[in-house]
Amino acid sequence: MKRFALPATALALCGAFLLTVVAQDKPAASSPAGAAPPATQAAAAPAAPAASAPAEVVCFESRKGATELTQKEIKPGLLNVKCSPTTGAALWYGDPYHGTVPMGKMPGLETIPEGQAVVRPRADKLNFLAQCGTACHNGTFPKGFPKDKRAVPIPTMEAMVPDVKELQHGRGRIWCLDCHHTTKRNMLVDHYGDPISIEQPQLLCGKCHGDKLRDWRDGIHGKRIGDFTSTGKKRWFTCTECHNPHNVQDGARNRGFVQIAPETPPQLPHGMTSAAHEKVHPIAH
Template sequence: MKKLSITALIFAFCLGMVSSAFAEEEVTCFESRKGASEVVKRDLQPGWPNVKCSPKTGAVLWWGDPFDGTVPMGDTPLLTHVPPGNAVVKPRSAKLAILPLCGTACHNGVIPPTLPKDKKPKAIPTMEGLLPDAKNLQHGRGRIWCLDCHHTTQRNKLVDNFGDPLSIDQPQLLCGKCHGDKMRDWRDGIHGKRIGEWASTGKKRWFTCTECHNPHNVQDGARNRGFIQLEPELPPQLPKGMKDAKHELVHGVH
């Protein structure tokens, strides 16, 4: 009897060690595009996490606070039905290691000494590691190039149709100059994703274009879209007492 309880005690102790080891491990999961939208799981309040992560896909399944880490979206043409301050986004600059530096470290208007005279696709040997096949960029495949999107002299900025700089945090204004239809759909909540308050005038976080699309390989190979399919999650647990969800099949049918 005594022996058993000691064994049980040791077992319980080990279990405690294992679970505490798990609890201390840092959990990172992605919000939309793997490798470009990672968040670290933490408690907003004791027992209230900022996100719940899928153990299956590593994607975020639930947000404890949809506005965590967001900033006002900034001016977006014709986004008028939402009061200012109620349209928010997560700034991209926080996720980009290199771009915020591009304008100061290398391309400060001096280096490279000669700026390209046109936007014709060329190979860029110095950037091969970062962006393979710059000459045949998998976005437009030769029809658009770096300087259609990146500002010529301010390389930490994007560029609009007039050659004026745009913030990296508002990629929708860049994408919208060529994909105007998608930009309008996105603004109105038809394309992409929004989370937050349900009411049309309520506060919402818009996921920005580059949180989902990699601007450099939207047409990667045969996939043509740049999306990697995820395996679907398991269906949600049924409420207590319900054996199956067959009743849903007859819903609304008379």
């Protein structure tokens, strides 16, 4: 019994200390007992976070449903992201590189020093990826990998990923294994049949959309955020952060993106009662 007494006390003290630290990390507003001596604060701490914990705010960055980001404090008083209260879209970043990793090798971008081009990983946004090449397509199951790349009915996949039901990419001219590696199903595939990381979709898309890849590389297509000096560090948005690879030509829109509903116009400036004059062309015709 006695043997446990000391470690247990030490543990309890550590716990109290940690709680104090956590409590102090909270913004001033949520800790009204800020002036209280440390001992009292530590004792009150366990109840405090639950009572003052704000509701979780989730924003999307570029593709709703595929680029969600949970708002959190990266430093006291500094949020990782601020979200639009009307659309839920990311508006502002506390740190544009938060949660990013180096881009990986890209032909044509060799001159960018290591670590100056970063991307946000896709893998943690993809619910099935972890199982794709292990639990399911592990080489022995399901029996017999397809002999060619032609379309076949795949009800199991359609149930999991509804977008592949009538694959809307390529107008019936491309199929799963034009993009996914035959035997390494958690990887994409290049024209030689070699695997491409899921974090480098630009290498996949670029094998067919060379013009878009070139524009993206030159900064004309897509988006980058971060330091805008020519040698500064930048986060590059990858193709799949904006485009759903399975439904780029869905239904009636047939290409690109679905139109988004415009937001209501801003309020008229103080003192202006009508904006009808804007509808009159200044030069009669």
